[in-house]
Amino acid sequence: AQSVTQLDSQVPVFEEAPVELRCNYSSSVSVYLFWYVQYPNQGLQLLLKYLSGSTLVKGINGFEAEFNKSQTSFHLRKPSVHISDTAEYFCAVSPRRGNTPLVFGKGTRLSVIA
Amino acid sequence: DTGVSQDPRHKITKRGQNVTFRCDPISEHNRLYWYRQTLGQGPEFLTYFQNEAQLEKSRLLSDRFSAERPKGSFSTLEIQRTEQGDSAMYLCASSGGAYNEQFFGPGTRLTVL
Numbered sequence: 001a002q003s004v005t006q007l008d009s010q011v012p013v014f015e016e017a018p019v020e021l022r023c024n025y026s027s028s029v030s031v032y033l034f035w036y037v038q039y040p041n042q043g044l045q046l047l048l049k050y051l052s053g054s055t056l057v058k059g060i061n062g063f064e065a066e067f068n069k070s071q072t073s074f075h076l077r078k079p080s081v082h083i084s085d086t087a088e089y090f091c092a093v094s095p096r097r098g099n100t101p102l103v104f105g106k107g108t109r110l111s112v113i114a
Numbered sequence: 115d116t117g118v119s120q121d122p123r124h125k126i127t128k129r130g131q132n133v134t135f136r137c138d139p140i141s142e143h144n145r146l147y148w149y150r151q152t153l154g155q156g157p158e159f160l161t162y163f164q165n166e167a168q169l170e171k172s173r174l175l176s177d178r179f180s181a182e183r184p185k186g187s188f189s190t191l192e193i194q195r196t197e198q199g200d201s202a203m204y205l206c207a208s209s210g211g212a213y214n215e216q217f218f219g220p221g222t223r224l225t226v227l
Contacts, residue, residue, distance in 0.1 A: 004156075032214055043118070043205055043218040044157070051213050090156050094214045099145050101170070102207075102216060104156030 002027040002093045006105035013081055014113050021076040021108045023091030033074040034092040034102065035065055044090065050074060061085070086112045118219035120206050126225045127196055134192045135222045139208030146189050147216060148181060150174065151203040160204075163189060196226045 048059025
């Protein structure tokens with residue numbers, strides 16, 4: 001079975017500052033990793049994914065994440081945030097074999113302050 | 115392709131009533147997933163289909179819940195005899211590629227009074 005821990009439930013940050021949202025996972029098998037963003041009263045939008053290859057993954061809206069196998073982490077970063085980045089961010093994991101349901105973390109609420 | 119759609123977007127019902135939600139996946143996707151999300155939590159898996167076959171059900175899916183995907187196209191999720199604890203956002207996702215990348219609909223927010 002897989003599990004995901006998002007270490008911060010809330011992250012306030014000033015506009016144009018850098019941000020890192022932390023995600024650690026647990027799995028006995030190789031996994032795919034995902035970051036989704038959710039705006040109020042909306043569904044989830046895929047930000048980026050790690051499937052294989054380069055451990056630094058770039059996504060939409062200027063976000064990137066780095067897969068670290070030894071630390072079982074997949075932290076999300078953005079060098080300069082905007083007010084429009086205020087949202088809930090979810091890290092998710094899936095085993096590589098089979099198309100099983102995603103396992104999500106509890107989410108991190110990013111609040112960008114003007 | 116307009117993505118995954120869900121209907122209705124909001125549903126308010128009284129305890130004990132039955133409700134049914136619909137999900138239309140991306141047309142070429144053969145896998146469809148239902149998740150439930152409560153306030154302050156990440157989505158939790160309920161059930162999923164590959165084509166018309168229901169392959170897995172979570173222990174969260176009590177006997178009051180049933181899901182169908184006739185002909186492997188749209189899916190419905192029915193909750194019978196709703197309880198206040200059923201109040202949540204119900205999310206549908208579909209997937210068709212090799213890497214389990216799931217695309218989500220806007221969700222149906224259920225409020226049970």
